[in-house]
Each structure stands twice: as structure tokens, then as C-alpha cells.
Amino acid sequence: MALGELMSGAAQVAAISAQTAWAVFWLALVVACAVALGRRARWFPRVRGRVRLGGADDFRWREHEVLRHIMAATPSPLSFMDAGGRIRLANPAYEDMVGRSAEEIMGRTAVDVFPPEAAKALMHMDAQLLTSDGPAVLRQELRLEVQPGDVRDVVVTKELLRDAHGRTFGVVGVFTDVTETRRHMRELVENRNLLVSFIDTVPDLVFYKDAHGVYRSCNAAFAAFAGCAQEEVVGRSDYELFDESVASSFREQDSETLATMRPSLREVWVTRADGTPALMEAVKVPLLGAQGDLLGIVGISRDITRRRATETALRNAEDVYRNIFDNASEGLFSTSPQGRFLRVNRAMAELFGYDSPEEMVATVRNSGRDIFVHDEERKAMLERLVLEGVIRNMRFKARRRDGSVMWAGASLRGIRTEHGELVSIEGIISDITEYVEAVSEMEHRATHDHLTGLANRAVFEETLERMLAQSERSGERVAVLYMDLDGFKGINDTYGHQTGDTLLVAVGQRICSRLRRSDLAARLGGDEFAVLLWNVAGREAVASYAQDVVDALSRSFDCDDVTCRVGVSIGASICPDHGCDAQTLVRLADRALYRMKAEGKGGYRFADPEADAEE
Structure with a gap:
């Protein structure tokens, strides 16, 4: 998008230059015609009504009208100033620019028309032209206060006019307002700098290759990974930056991306600049121009070495956990907050009289009804879990599949979302009937x-x-x-x-x-x-x-x-x-x-x- 905006800005600048050139051409034509028509025609008296003339006078009147219409139709502000610095000719666009009428402009100097600083800059340009030898055209971009409080960026083009004898008789001026264009250009530069800064702060490796596989741009992270400066990356290929096997892998992905014209994803082991291995995940996307022509490939690579190591460690830990879970002598389980078993191990199933963990999960739909003898104990357990998160050595009466009752001891942990919502309950459970009866007997003997x-x-x-x-x-x-x-x-x-x-x-x-x-x-x-x-x-x-x-x-x-x-x-x-x-x-x-x-x-x-x- 930034590239397109920059191209658009360049087109606007070109359009301004062309507009200025045409304005100078028309104004020169008008002045030349005025000179040819003689002194009366040169200053273009305003014709307010039709006058029927004959012969040469009628021809001159018609020429006046043509030239007046040309001046009025020109969108850029135009002026003609005699050798004495007085304005003798101005079009309506010029009048609008300075906020004055023709009567307030004609015969006046820049000092009379513009605020002081703007008048000084324009008179300096006039002095440069009038003191030069030979044909002279001067173009400058000025920041002018064209009216009090109205500051504009203006491209001012001035050209000397000489008669057949080479004598200077005035200066043509064309004013092109480029305020909006310059504002857009500044915004484009700011956006480009912001984009470059943003891409350079991204830890991922960002790069752009042309259709021939030559790097044209990259961010700081990519350059650091390649072990060279950003400017040293530009103009080089994969084979000049990486070893042959890695470069070949990169080029294969490039070919796949260009062949399918779709994004591609690959993982490849590479060697960092410091000699250590790294697993890179690269996403590449074909880059097309405004007309659909292929410009190259944009890619983002990420070092996933640590992530892959973490994933491997997690898988190993899950295997260990699964082995412990499945083979533990105590009953292990996971339930929803509503009491539906999500997972149980074999010891848990056997403890409650089921042939397999799968059968218990499929059969027990509500632990409050099917497992707890007193459902209020389960409700109290849920309230404690919400408040405390963990319950240790909970004791309750549990019902087996055959209806027999046992004393169960359990330790529970609530699993919550990042927002604190209880989503599941994990725990360990065992038959403590003998222990409870023994303790009860001891307590009874101590008190009876x-x-x-x-x-x-x-x-x-x-x-x-x-x-x-x-x-x-x-x-x-x-x-x-x-x-x-x-x-x-x-x-x-x-x-x-x-x-x-x-x-x-x-x-x-x-x-x-x-x-x-x-x-x-x-x-x-x-x-x-x-x-x-x-x-x-x-x-x-x-x-x-x-x-x-x-x-x-x-x-x-x-x-x-x-x-x-x-x-x-x-x-x-x-x-x-x-x-x-x-x-x-x-x-x-x-x-x-x-x-x-x-x-x-x-x-x-x-x-x-x-x-x-x-x-």
C-alpha cells in the first residue's frame, strides 16, 4: 500500500509540472498576442458589452475576446508584470488566490498585493530574472502567506519576456498550489517511516524478493539472522547468504509459491550466524502489482526452535502423565462442574464396580446422583472449589454400581479459565471405609x-x-x-x-x-x-x-x-x-x-x- 501511495504522489508531482508548463505556454501566448495587437490591446481593457466594429478594429476586438476567455479558463493563477514590477495582467484564479479584485491588482506591485514576507520572496525571484542575461526561467517552491493567515505551499514559475529586439518588457508568473500534494507526500513519508520502523521492531524475519529470487528488502531481524547488515542483504540471493542445502530448500518453496500463486508454509532446519541450529517456520506469499503483474515474494520466517522443544517436552510429559494416570493404584478422574465424568482410570472404574473406564464414563451421567449418597455433599464440594480452588482429604459416602455404600476419601482441584470460570474438576479418590470405621471405633472407645x-x-x-x-x-x-x-x-x-x-x-x-x-x-x-x-x-x-x-x-x-x-x-x-x-x-x-x-x-x-x- 505504501508503494502505491508513493507512486500516486509521484504522479501528482508530474501532473503539477505539466500543469505549470501549460500555464506558462498559454500566458506567454496571451502576452505575445497582446504585444502584437498594440498598446491598447496589451493591457486587456474589460469588454463589458458587445460593440459592433468593422475592419481592423473588429479583428482586434475579437482577438481580445479570445485571449480573455483563455485567461479565464486557465485554472492556475497567472500574472504578467512589466519591467517596472507592476502587475499588468492577471486571471480570475490569481484574483481568488490573493483575495483581491482586478481593480485592486492592476498597476500594483507585489508589495501592494501580498503580505510582507510573501512579497519579499516574490520580488527576490523577479530581481534574479531581471538581472540575468539571455532567456531565463526560474522555478521555486515557496511557502507563501498568499492572504493574511492563509499559508500555502506554492510552486512559482517565472519567465522573462523579451521583444523582437531582445529588450525585456516583463515577467510571466504562474502559481501552482501544491499544499495538499505536499501534505499527502509528508503523510506518505511518515507512513513509510512508520511501516519501516514497525517491521524493524518485529522479532520475526521479514523480507521481499523479486521474481528472480534476489533480495530487495528485509528487516533488521532478518539481517541479524543472516549475519550481515540490511544493505548487504539487498541484491543478494539465498545461495550468497546461506549454505547450499538451506538455500535450495528456500528456492524450492519460492518455486512452489510462484507455481501455485498461493501462500506456502514450510519448516526447515538452518544454521544461525553463531553456528547453532534453528528450526525456522517460513510463510511466503506472491506479491502482485496494481496491474496483476508479478513483483516477487514477501516472506515472514519465525524461529520456532524453542517452541518445538516445548511442544516435544509437553508431549513427553503427557505420555508420562497418561502412563501414571492409567496405571495408578488410586482412582483418578476428571469431571465437568455438572458432574459428568470426562475421564477415569482403570482403578477408578474397578473401585466403583465397572468393567472398564469407558463403561464408567458412558454409564455415570450425574455423579451427584450416581456416586454421592448425599447430593448435598457434592453441592458443598462445588461451593468450596469455587472459593478455595483445592480441597484436600474430603470424606463422603459413595455408592458403588451394585448399590453398596463405602466411605470415599478424595482430594480435588478445580480447573478454571483465564476469566476464573470453573470448567472441570480433577481428583484422586480411594476407598477409606476400613480407616473410617477404625477411627470411629477408636473415637467411640475413647468416649464410651x-x-x-x-x-x-x-x-x-x-x-x-x-x-x-x-x-x-x-x-x-x-x-x-x-x-x-x-x-x-x-x-x-x-x-x-x-x-x-x-x-x-x-x-x-x-x-x-x-x-x-x-x-x-x-x-x-x-x-x-x-x-x-x-x-x-x-x-x-x-x-x-x-x-x-x-x-x-x-x-x-x-x-x-x-x-x-x-x-x-x-x-x-x-x-x-x-x-x-x-x-x-x-x-x-x-x-x-x-x-x-x-x-x-x-x-x-x-x-x-x-x-x-x-x-
Whole structure:
């Protein structure tokens, strides 16, 4: 495009020169005719109406009209100045240029018509002509202020006129306005310089060859690659710049491009100027002129050595990843955010009871429905992934193909777009059922009595503290009941520890059968039990429960074909009636228990702080 614009600019300059030459010719003709017609005709008085004349006068009048029309039709500003520097002839284009009428121009000098600086430049040209010997034509391009504030680029052409005796009688002037042309030329030069600068900053190798394979232009990157200056590349062929094998490869691509007249792409190994090998990717395009004639080839080459090495490394890494993925002993998978499996390995398929990874991907359409026992766990997982990006050691209940349930452990990573949108989920999963059950068993043993399954002393104390803290906020009542079996030692001694253990288990069951979900029963050790009642209505409700336990435990127990009978003594304290701290409530309930034991056993008794104080 820049080349076409430059050619267009050159054509405009040529047109300006031709226009100026024709204007000079016509003005010289007009002046010559004026001289031939005599003094009256020379200054062209304006004929404002038709006058019928005869003979020579009629001929002169007709000549005046012809010459006047020629002057008026000439588009370039024309003027004729006598040897004294006064304007004697000007066409309408000249009047428009200076912004004055004919009456304001005729008989005036340049000083009277133009602003000072423009008048000075024009008078200098006139002086150069009038002081020269022989025929003289002077052409200059001036930047003139033709009117106040109106500055123009003007090509001024002036020529001396001499009579038959060689005497100078005036100067012809032609003014060609080239302001727009010069502006376009400056823009073209700026655009060309910008294009050259841009191409030189491109790291790719850019070049232009003619139809014979000779380099005509290149950018700095190409010259550096060839190991020489840009001007040293111009005029040389591939065989002068590269080794024969590389040059032959380049020429083969040139021939292919010119034969098909279509862009071509090739990769070729070359040797850089420093001796190191480089893999080049070259794109070549045929360059056609405005008339469709072949000018040559434009090419862009890019060093893709590092990119190819990276691609190779990525392929190798993908092979390693694929091998690990396919042969890992843990289940590996990738799913969409909607729960559709995109890929699973063999271990994953076997873990969930499928014959192959392909079968699992095709069968499981929604992991939230088909894999997760509780779909809300999957929803919670998605929310965490959106916020955190990674989830480690997630635990959830999973469903196998046959409907059986297992505990699954998973670590997940969300894959996002550059805009942060979650597009897939990758993870590793394994069956941790045995581990979860083992941990659950250990936790249960740490918090429960191993024989009866009731809470142990530690859980009892922790729960009491929690109930009291909540009671302080809500005002709910909490009751503490301490229990000790009556007659248990005799059964244990008579029938043995196994029967005694069976009896303790049955006692725990009867105690729990009277409790609500908000209450707690615990075995404190031996034949001692304790109960926490949450949100009891008052003393009467506690008494009712205590009596129920007394009645339930007074009935016989069938223990390994042995009928056993025991009783129970119960001591009770209530928060806030008897205190609001755990130590006080436990102490008062324990003393009430032993007071009940001393009074005859087989019943319950409430705490009596005053009696305890007297003791």
C-alpha cells in the first residue's frame, strides 16, 4: 500500500509540472498576442458589452475576446508584470488566490498585493530574472502567506519576456498550489517511516524478493539472522547468504509459491550466524502489482526452535502423565462442574464396580446422583472449589454400581479459565471405609464405656459443662442424677463376672429407655451410673424419672439363664435450685445418693445443701 501511495504522489508531482508548463505556454501566448495587437490591446481593457466594429478594429476586438476567455479558463493563477514590477495582467484564479479584485491588482506591485514576507520572496525571484542575461526561467517552491493567515505551499514559475529586439518588457508568473500534494507526500513519508520502523521492531524475519529470487528488502531481524547488515542483504540471493542445502530448500518453496500463486508454509532446519541450529517456520506469499503483474515474494520466517522443544517436552510429559494416570493404584478422574465424568482410570472404574473406564464414563451421567449418597455433599464440594480452588482429604459416602455404600476419601482441584470460570474438576479418590470405621471405633472407645456402650466419665463431665453454659444463657433447668446398684456385689460374687457384666449391660439399657434424645446416660465405673436431664420442668419431673428408674431396675433380669434382682439408690441435684457449677451439682448429687443408701436403699433423694452444711 505504501508503494502505491508513493507512486500516486509521484504522479501528482508530474501532473503539477505539466500543469505549470501549460500555464506558462498559454500566458506567454496571451502576452505575445497582446504585444502584437498594440498598446491598447496589451493591457486587456474589460469588454463589458458587445460593440459592433468593422475592419481592423473588429479583428482586434475579437482577438481580445479570445485571449480573455483563455485567461479565464486557465485554472492556475497567472500574472504578467512589466519591467517596472507592476502587475499588468492577471486571471480570475490569481484574483481568488490573493483575495483581491482586478481593480485592486492592476498597476500594483507585489508589495501592494501580498503580505510582507510573501512579497519579499516574490520580488527576490523577479530581481534574479531581471538581472540575468539571455532567456531565463526560474522555478521555486515557496511557502507563501498568499492572504493574511492563509499559508500555502506554492510552486512559482517565472519567465522573462523579451521583444523582437531582445529588450525585456516583463515577467510571466504562474502559481501552482501544491499544499495538499505536499501534505499527502509528508503523510506518505511518515507512513513509510512508520511501516519501516514497525517491521524493524518485529522479532520475526521479514523480507521481499523479486521474481528472480534476489533480495530487495528485509528487516533488521532478518539481517541479524543472516549475519550481515540490511544493505548487504539487498541484491543478494539465498545461495550468497546461506549454505547450499538451506538455500535450495528456500528456492524450492519460492518455486512452489510462484507455481501455485498461493501462500506456502514450510519448516526447515538452518544454521544461525553463531553456528547453532534453528528450526525456522517460513510463510511466503506472491506479491502482485496494481496491474496483476508479478513483483516477487514477501516472506515472514519465525524461529520456532524453542517452541518445538516445548511442544516435544509437553508431549513427553503427557505420555508420562497418561502412563501414571492409567496405571495408578488410586482412582483418578476428571469431571465437568455438572458432574459428568470426562475421564477415569482403570482403578477408578474397578473401585466403583465397572468393567472398564469407558463403561464408567458412558454409564455415570450425574455423579451427584450416581456416586454421592448425599447430593448435598457434592453441592458443598462445588461451593468450596469455587472459593478455595483445592480441597484436600474430603470424606463422603459413595455408592458403588451394585448399590453398596463405602466411605470415599478424595482430594480435588478445580480447573478454571483465564476469566476464573470453573470448567472441570480433577481428583484422586480411594476407598477409606476400613480407616473410617477404625477411627470411629477408636473415637467411640475413647468416649464410651466399652462394656455398656454408655458415655464414659469424661463425656459426662464435658456434657455437663456444656449444658450448664447453655442453661446460663437460656435459663433452662439441668438435673444431675447419680445412681449406685444395690445388691450387685452379691450377684457378681455368686455367678461370676460374666453374669455381672451381662447385668450391667441390661441395667444401662433400662436406664436409657427412659431418656429423651437431649438427655445423657453414662457409666462412671463398677456399678455406678449417672444421668443428665436437659430442660426439665422442675423437681416433680426429676422425681418422676427417678422413680421410673427405681421401678424398672427392681424388676428381675435374665442374665445367661440366671435370674438376677438388684435395686438402685439415686441422688439428684438441680440447676439452678442447688447450684450452677458442675462441681457443686456433682458433689450434692453424690451425697444425696449415699444418704439414700444409709436410709435403706431402693429409692431416690434430692440434694439438701443445709444438711450437707451441718455435716
